Amino acid sequence: MSxxxxxxxxxxxxxxxxxxxxxxxxxxxxxxxxxxxxxxxIIELTDMEKLFHIRISDDGGRQRFHFQPGQFVMLEVPGYxxxxxxxxxxxxxxxxxxxxxxxxxxxxxxxHRARPGAVVGIRGPFGTSFPMQMMHGQDIFLIxxxxxxxxxxxxIFYATENRSEFRNVHILYGTRRPDQLLFDYQYEQWRRVSGxxxxxxxxxxxxxxxxxxxxxxxxxxxxxxxxxxSYAIVCGPPVMFKFVCNMLSGRGIPMRRxxxxxxxxxxxxxxxxxxCNIGSTYTCIDGPVFDYWSAINLKxxx
Amino acid sequence: xxxxxLTRDGFRSMVEWIMEEGEVIGPKKxxxxxxxxxIHQFLPLSSFEEMDLGYETTEYSAKTYFLPYRETLSxxxxxxxxxxQEIRYRVRPRAIVGLHACDINGLVKLDKVFEKGHFxxxxxxxxxxxxxVVGIDHDPCPGAFCRSVGADTVTHGFDLFLxxxxxxxxxxxxxxxxxxxxxxxxxxxxxEEDTHAYLDARKRIARAMPVEINVNNLxxxxxxxxxxxxxxxxxxxxxxxxxxxxxxxxCYCYGVHERISMDFAEGAKIKQLHSCNLVDFxxxxxxxxxxxxxxxxxxxxxxxxxxxxxxxxxxxKCVGCNRCGRACLAGINPVDVIRELQEEELS
Numbered sequence: 001m002s003x004x005x006x007x008x009x010x011x012x013x014x015x016x017x018x019x020x021x022x023x024x025x026x027x028x029x030x031x032x033x034x035x036x037x038x039x040x041x042i043i044e045l046t047d048m049e050k051l052f053h054i055r056i057s058d059d060g061g062r063q064r065f066h067f068q069p070g071q072f073v074m075l076e077v078p079g080y081x082x083x084x085x086x087x088x089x090x091x092x093x094x095x096x097x098x099x100x101x102x103x104x105x106x107x108x109x110x111x112h113r114a115r116p117g118a119v120v121g122i123r124g125p126f127g128t129s130f131p132m133q134m135m136h137g138q139d140i141f142l143i144x145x146x147x148x149x150x151x152x153x154x155x156i157f158y159a160t161e162n163r164s165e166f167r168n169v170h171i172l173y174g175t176r177r178p179d180q181l182l183f184d185y186q187y188e189q190w191r192r193v194s195g196x197x198x199x200x201x202x203x204x205x206x207x208x209x210x211x212x213x214x215x216x217x218x219x220x221x222x223x224x225x226x227x228x229x230s231y232a233i234v235c236g237p238p239v240m241f242k243f244v245c246n247m248l249s250g251r252g253i254p255m256r257r258x259x260x261x262x263x264x265x266x267x268x269x270x271x272x273x274x275x276c277n278i279g280s281t282y283t284c285i286d287g288p289v290f291d292y293w294s295a296i297n298l299k300x301x302x
Numbered sequence: 303x304x305x306x307x308l309t310r311d312g313f314r315s316m317v318e319w320i321m322e323e324g325e326v327i328g329p330k331k332x333x334x335x336x337x338x339x340x341i342h343q344f345l346p347l348s349s350f351e352e353m354d355l356g357y358e359t360t361e362y363s364a365k366t367y368f369l370p371y372r373e374t375l376s377x378x379x380x381x382x383x384x385x386x387q388e389i390r391y392r393v394r395p396r397a398i399v400g401l402h403a404c405d406i407n408g409l410v411k412l413d414k415v416f417e418k419g420h421f422x423x424x425x426x427x428x429x430x431x432x433x434x435v436v437g438i439d440h441d442p443c444p445g446a447f448c449r450s451v452g453a454d455t456v457t458h459g460f461d462l463f464l465x466x467x468x469x470x471x472x473x474x475x476x477x478x479x480x481x482x483x484x485x486x487x488x489x490x491x492x493x494e495e496d497t498h499a500y501l502d503a504r505k506r507i508a509r510a511m512p513v514e515i516n517v518n519n520l521x522x523x524x525x526x527x528x529x530x531x532x533x534x535x536x537x538x539x540x541x542x543x544x545x546x547x548x549x550x551x552x553c554y555c556y557g558v559h560e561r562i563s564m565d566f567a568e569g570a571k572i573k574q575l576h577s578c579n580l581v582d583f584x585x586x587x588x589x590x591x592x593x594x595x596x597x598x599x600x601x602x603x604x605x606x607x608x609x610x611x612x613x614x615x616x617x618x619k620c621v622g623c624n625r626c627g628r629a630c631l632a633g634i635n636p637v638d639v640i641r642e643l644q645e646e647e648l649s
Contacts, residue, residue, distance in 0.1 A: 004479070079380070265583075
């Protein structure tokens with residue numbers, strides 16, 4: 001053993017020896033250690049999207065895994081790759097983590113071929129969340145377009161589970177075609193929660209469609225909005241949340257009270273790889289949830 | 303800061319002593335260019351003579367010893383549908399001798415990203431703390447604008463920093479093991495004449511380094527000139543090859559991909575340095591590319607260097623070594639780009 005160039009053992013660092021604590025992200029030192037997790041069930045939502053329930057295998061890890069609505073995890077299929085996926089479930093559920101995944105690239109295609117029982121890896125949760133506590137006592141508008149319902153669903157769970165904390169709860173959801181509607185088996189459940197107002201709209205109806213037709217902004221037009229006591233969460237493609245937020249802004253809701261979730265390429269989730277960087281903003285650290293004012297100040301976000 | 307005086311022989315003995323213990327990396331002449339000027343790189347040394355401390359600059363920065371171009375983050379062993387992940391942080395201790403102030407400042411900036419902040423990187427910290435860093439003052443190199451970005455002097459981030467004052471070195475000692483090393487080779491305390499000689503040397507170096515550009519107004523300017531036609535002009539030249547990021551001492555962005563062995567027994571998660579100029583930098587699954595043009599990618603490179611990083615860490619990410627300018631195949635030089643932006647504002 002060398003006497004001068006003695007080895008420095010990074011694992012002996014005090015921070016490294018502390019147990020993982022997901023609420024104190026700064027202490028998450030084993031940054032590339034993945035939790036083994038089992039896909040316990042797979043629900044086919046549409047041709048393109050499936051809902052995966054995954055369960056962290058290690059009991060301690062599962063107990064410590066705590067997330068807020070709007071946060072995401074890095075989901076890894078060892079040997080194939082890793083992708084950022086927002087959590088679509090209830091933050092009060094400790095049993096499993098629901099992830100709604102569209103078949104779009106290499107890793108998601110592999111996942112779509114996976115069967116229940118497959119072992120994947122997850123790291124996280126990462127990123128900012130929808131500030132649900134801040135919205136207590138207020139009207140909330142939960143608005144989604146297309147796949148935007150995936151991140152919004154965790155906020156919907158929060159709102160339905162804590163219904164007494166809010167005044168009026170409006171859920172508005174629009175897609176292009178009826179067969180693209182996600183979680184259609186749950187609408188009845190949400191509707192039956194007392195004081196939840198759910199509206200669904202499609203742009204291009206088929207023959208069987210009996211509901212409303214048009215863009216999601218169409219639903220908003222006829223709504224009563226109390227601008228001083230309203231918050232909104234808008235999830236969807238940038239072109240959609242831009243129109244919706246501008247409309248809400250026109251109705252008097254401050255931009256700081258509207259929240260959007262942005263999507264970028266990510267390779268680490270920890271503000272290191274720079275792939276989601278926009279100037280000084282890391283979408284994985286400072287986002288993915290931004291208030292609308294911050295979002296319009298982010299170049300190229302909208 | 304502690305200062306000591308080390309003789310040339312003492313320095314040589316110290317380096318040779320470290321060589322006996324482990325790997326020593328230093329500036330080494332590897333070839334001559336077409337005009338007959340020497341080309342240097344930071345490479346492992348087999349003898350003290352191989353090291354050329356009078357080097358002007360190296361083509362690549364020393365970043366590669368802290369952020370390797372390719373690094374295995376973890377390996378996987380597969381067995382009947384199950385798998386195990388293994389992570390190794392351990393690296394062999396070693397020394398790098400002969401870094402200039404700009405390169406040490408580059409390391410200090412990387413420290414801010416990888417040692418501090420939200421998620422300190424054990425991979426980086428392990429490499430950084432296992433490397434004994436010896437820096438040295440030097441005569442300015444043409445084209446560099448380190449003084450403009452405040453990177454021509456360095457106050458921390460090294461174990462030893464040497465300034466040549468004739469027959470001896472004036473040594474700034476930055477760590478306990480640095481002090482132990484120089485003491486072992488006959489270092490003495492500084493006297494008044496050493497301080498004078500050091501200040502003279504510093505003055506001579508500082509005078510020879512012109513402030514080439516004014517970067518104080520850049521964060522604001524980059525915001526205002528976001529839609530400037532200048533970006534189109536330089537973007538059209540850019541070949542999107544990513545060379546600038548590869549030679550840069552502070553560019554750290556990367557991609558992660560995974561490999562799997564032919565017999566499906568093993569897999570690896572591999573980190574590879576990337577560049578924000580490469581076409582797939584911001585391409586997401588489904589085909590949308592947030593930065594489809596060379597122009598937008600080049601612009602964001604400057605935007606991160608001189609605005610984003612400033613907002614986060616109160617200093618530009620750039621250390622002014624101008625390696626990107628020297629290496630660029632399309633002749634894009636940061637000094638020219640920044641000057642033109644400033645002229646655009648004045649015109």
